Amino acid sequence: MNNMRTRNLIAGIILLSLCAVYAYLTANLPTRNIENTTQPSFFPWVITFCLTGLSLSLLIQGILPVFNSKESAVIDVPVKRLLSGLALSLIYLIALPILGFIASNIPFFAGLMYLYGERRPVWIFGGSALTSLVVFELFREVFQIRLPAGILEGLI
Amino acid sequence: MSPDVIDGFLQATQLSTIIAVASGCLIGLIIGMIPGLTISTGIIIVLPLTFVLEADISIALLLGLYVSGMTGGSFSAILLNIPGTPSASATAMDGHPMALNGEGGRALGIAITASFVGGFFSFLCLYFIAPLLAEIALKFQSPDLFSLVFFGLTIICSFAAKSLVKGLLSAVIGLAIVTIGQDPMMGTARFTFGELNLIAGIHFLTALIGLFAIPQLVDNFADIVKGGVKEKSAARISRVFPKLSDLKLMRLPMAIGASIGSFLGILPGAGGPIAAFISYDYAKKLSKSPDEYGKGSPQGIAAPESANNAVTGGALIPMMTLGIPGDPVTAILIGALLIHGLAPGPLLFVENGEFAYGLIFSFFWANIFNLIIAFIGLRFLVKVLVVPKALLMPTIAILCVIGSYALRNNFFDVYMMFGFGLLGLAMRWLDMPVVPLLLAMVLGRQLEEHLRISLIASKNDVSVFFTSPFSLFFLCLAAASIFWSFWAEHKSKQKKRAPSG
Numbered sequence: 327m328n329n330m331r332t333r334n335l336i337a338g339i340i341l342l343s344l345c346a347v348y349a350y351l352t353a354n355l356p357t358r359n360i361e362n363t364t365q366p367s368f369f370p371w372v373i374t375f376c377l378t379g380l381s382l383s384l385l386i387q388g389i390l391p392v393f394n395s396k397e398s399a400v401i402d403v404p405v406k407r408l409l410s411g412l413a414l415s416l417i418y419l420i421a422l423p424i425l426g427f428i429a430s431n432i433p434f435f436a437g438l439m440y441l442y443g444e445r446r447p448v449w450i451f452g453g454s455a456l457t458s459l460v461v462f463e464l465f466r467e468v469f470q471i472r473l474p475a476g477i478l479e480g481l482i
Numbered sequence: 483m484s485p486d487v488i489d490g491f492l493q494a495t496q497l498s499t500i501i502a503v504a505s506g507c508l509i510g511l512i513i514g515m516i517p518g519l520t521i522s523t524g525i526i527i528v529l530p531l532t533f534v535l536e537a538d539i540s541i542a543l544l545l546g547l548y549v550s551g552m553t554g555g556s557f558s559a560i561l562l563n564i565p566g567t568p569s570a571s572a573t574a575m576d577g578h579p580m581a582l583n584g585e586g587g588r589a590l591g592i593a594i595t596a597s598f599v600g601g602f603f604s605f606l607c608l609y610f611i612a613p614l615l616a617e618i619a620l621k622f623q624s625p626d627l628f629s630l631v632f633f634g635l636t637i638i639c640s641f642a643a644k645s646l647v648k649g650l651l652s653a654v655i656g657l658a659i660v661t662i663g664q665d666p667m668m669g670t671a672r673f674t675f676g677e678l679n680l681i682a683g684i685h686f687l688t689a690l691i692g693l694f695a696i697p698q699l700v701d702n703f704a705d706i707v708k709g710g711v712k713e714k715s716a717a718r719i720s721r722v723f724p725k726l727s728d729l730k731l732m733r734l735p736m737a738i739g740a741s742i743g744s745f746l747g748i749l750p751g752a753g754g755p756i757a758a759f760i761s762y763d764y765a766k767k768l769s770k771s772p773d774e775y776g777k778g779s780p781q782g783i784a785a786p787e788s789a790n791n792a793v794t795g796g797a798l799i800p801m802m803t804l805g806i807p808g809d810p811v812t813a814i815l816i817g818a819l820l821i822h823g824l825a826p827g828p829l830l831f832v833e834n835g836e837f838a839y840g841l842i843f844s845f846f847w848a849n850i851f852n853l854i855i856a857f858i859g860l861r862f863l864v865k866v867l868v869v870p871k872a873l874l875m876p877t878i879a880i881l882c883v884i885g886s887y888a889l890r891n892n893f894f895d896v897y898m899m900f901g902f903g904l905l906g907l908a909m910r911w912l913d914m915p916v917v918p919l920l921l922a923m924v925l926g927r928q929l930e931e932h933l934r935i936s937l938i939a940s941k942n943d944v945s946v947f948f949t950s951p952f953s954l955f956f957l958c959l960a961a962a963s964i965f966w967s968f969w970a971e972h973k974s975k976q977k978k979r980a981p982s983g
Contacts, residue, residue: 330913337912341651348658351673358668362941366665366672369930373658380651387647403703411703419900422883423893435876441703444872453873461880469534471888 335388341381349374411441426476431458486831490839493538494847502539503844506546507851511859512866513547514554516874517564521551522694522810527881529687529814530888537822538837542844544818548811549601549848552754552790553856556593557864560783561586569754569790572762576775576782583778587720587860588728592780593787594856595724596736600788601849603740604747604795608802609842611748612831616803616838619828624939625946628932629956631925634806636960637749639918639967646967648914656922657929659684666931679894686923687817688886688895689902690810693916695882696903702875722860724780732784735765739788746789747796753809754793758786795845802826802838806925810917813924 352370418434435454444450465471475481493499506528513524524547532540555567560577573593580589622630639649662673663683674680724732739761746757765785766775775782797808798815805827807813816826824834831838856863886899909916940946947953 333912337914355672356670358670360668363938364667364934364942366668366670368934370658370661370672372933373654373661376654377651377658380647380654383647384651387645403700407703408700411700415900419897422896427884431880435880438876438879439872442872442875444870449872454876457873457877458880461877461884465530465884465888469531471530471534471884472891473884473887 331388331391333388334384338381338385338388341377341384345374345378345381348377407441411438414438414441423474424476426478427473428458428462428478429476431462484835484839486835487839489836490841491843493836493840494542494843498536498539499542499840499844500847500851502535502542503546503847504851504855506543506548507550507848507855508546508859510547510550510552511554511557511852511856511863514551514570515557515566515863515866516869517558517562517566519874519878520567520694520698521548522690522814523698523878524551525811525814526691526695526885527878529691529818529885530881532818533821533888537819537824538840538844540818540822541815541841542847544811544815545841545844546848546851548815549791549794549845550852550855552601552794553594553597553787553852554863555790556597556783556787557590557860558867560589560593561864562867567754569758569793570786571755572758572786573783575762576777576779579776579778580780580783584720585778587722588724588780589778589783590719590860591722591724591857592728592732592783594722594853594860595729596732596739596784596787597791597856598849598853599736600740600743600790600792601794601852602846603788604744604792605842605846605849607744608795608798608845612799612803612838612842615799616828616831619803620832622828622952623950624932624935625950626952626956628929628936629947629953629960630804631806631929631932633956633960633963634800634804635918635922635925635929636963638921644913644971646964646971648912649918649967652909652914652916653918653922656919657926659689659919660923660926660930666927667934679892684898684923685889685895686920687814687889688898689923690814690817690920691882691886692899692902692904693906693909693920694810695878696900697906697910697916699875699879700907702871719861719864722857728780731780734768735761735781735785736788738765738768739785740792743789743792744796747793747808748799749808753797754790757789757793761785761789791849798841798845802830802841803828805928807921810920813921816924 348370352367352374355365355367355370357365357367414434414437418430421430424430432454435458436450439450439453444453462473462475466473509524509528510521513519513527514521525544528543528547532544535543551567552569555565555570556573556577557566559565559570559574560581563574563578565571565574577589577593580586635653636650639646639653660683662680664670664681665672671681739757742761742764743754743757746753746760762775762782762785765781766772769775769781771779797812800806800808801812801815805816805825807816819826824830824837882899883896886895887893889895906916909919936946937944947957
């Protein structure tokens with residue numbers, strides 16, 4: 327079984343499971359007693375049927391050798407680098423509401439610079455601090471978008 | 483001449499609007515030429531600005547970026563053989579050989595001139611066709627509008643996907659996401675799980691930022707690993723302005739490109755890359771010297787460049803008159819209009835005629851400034867090709883976060899953006915296009931509303947969709963579009979199997 331067929335199979339199973347959950351939630355939507363009208367669940371049911379049919383087609387494409395598609399879209403990135411990027415983003419998203427934009431942006435920016443291949447410490451620290459500050463001030467003061475300063479609220 | 487036309491022209495000629503168009507053009511040229519950044523990413527970068535600017539100024543800025551992004555893509559295609567945007571792929575075939583022969587400046591001049599001609603022709607199409615189409619569209623009833631939106635979705639899926647099943651799946655997932663939030667007819671909360679932030683639904687701009695920017699940031703990891711973009715021939719630019727002999731040579735390919743680009747732009751989903759390749763093919767077939775194509779022929783640059791810029795005006799026609807976006811950029815334009823309380827569609831010309839014509843004339847200025855800024859700033863602009871990605875990519879990441887936060891001043895949207903980014907990566911892994919999902923998110927609410935209104939009005943009689951001539955026409959087109967896609971997919975698979983069998 328080639329690469330794309332395996333992926334189609336996995337995606338087909340996941341999508342069918344999601345269809346089941348979506349159908350369950352749709353079945354539990356409230357109904358309205360108004361004559362000659364469609365219920366709030368009407369459109370979600372239409373989607374459920376379409377999604378089920380298409381997911382089954384994808385599953386069949388994954389199972390049957392007739393659909394022997396050789397193309398395989400690859401996210402051509404080293405897994406370690408990708409996972410480091412995702413972990414960094416997760417930590418950043420958790421820290422963002424607590425620390426505010428500047429305090430969380432600087433280490434996030436520095437981490438990303440490192441992941442994008444920058445190794446000079448002065449560039450990393452200078453670049454991350456300066457860019458974060460400029461972007462923050464630009465949006466907060468010039469464009470009047472109230473970005474939360476978090477723990478640095480009194481200082482900025 | 484209608485007073486709306488004059489008012490629209492005056493609105494588009496105000497200093498603030500002109501500055502916005504020119505700034506958009508400058509940003510568009512820069513973003514377009516950087517390989518790995520698409521026009522959608524450029525729009526994402528300037529998106530937070532559109533929340534604080536007036537509607538006409540926001541749209542002028544975005545239009546400038548849209549038009550110039552197409553032209554900017556050709557710069558890196560010609561100088562580095564790396565198309566800055568997918569629409570510039572065909573340009574590289576003749577542009578780069580010219581650059582290697584020391585004619586980089588000439589090739590860039592041809593690309594800029596052809597872009598202007600294509601863009602200007604599509605402006606004329608937009609100016610003359612859009613009001614007429616809007617007038618016809620005013621006669622549409624709910625069943626017609628449902629069938630029209632349905633047709634728009636099917637054509638987007640068929641154009642945007644290698645596999646129709648995956649294209650349709652992407653669109654249906656988008657429709658499922660749209661059902662989160664209040665039901666458009668009765669206001670019942672659906673799939674909100676008690677989360678207040680979901681009552682108003684998921685903002686499609688949040689989805690757009692996540693779906694486009696995060697996979698692109700990940701893609702650029704790969705570029706770094708492979709050694710990044712080298713700036714080998716960026717510095718050497720000779721004479722830029724095309725000679726009279728070049729202009730004579732470019733006439734036919736530019737005309738082909740402008741006509742094909744404007745026509746394909748009107749079709750939702752066709753987009754710049756398809757228009758560029760079809761125009762290149764036609765120009766080659768009709769050329770007196772087809773053998774020169776692919777070896778550095780000016781005509782091979784003129785046809786695709788004229789076509790991809792002509793797509794921009796063409797794509798604005800269904801967006802403005804029917805409210806149907808042809809590509810992610812016009813989807814964002816719809817989003818920007820909605821944020822300012824303006825709904826694109828046939829009523830735009832009736833209720834906000836001045837604004838509608840202002841938009842059309844801003845598009846005109848965008849083409850003018852694209853020409854001026856590209857010619858004057860070319861030598862400085864190409865220096866951007868050497869900006870380190872280690873600085874550029876984290877800046878884009880932070881702008882994405884700010885863009886999604888600024889939508890509703892809410893961290894929830896930032897988390898949603900990240901979630902959509904992961905979804906975008908999963909879809910990339912599966913070779914599933916994201917464009918149908920995004921456009922389904924734009925059109926989904928309209929689709930549900932028109933479907934339910936039609937059924938309520940007809941007392942649940944589905945024949946209403948087949949008795950109206952407009953509706954029947956669009957449904958036939960939708961069926962033909964699906965059938966054609968299946969047939970094309972089948973043929974393509976047969977072709978692939980033939981050499982091995």
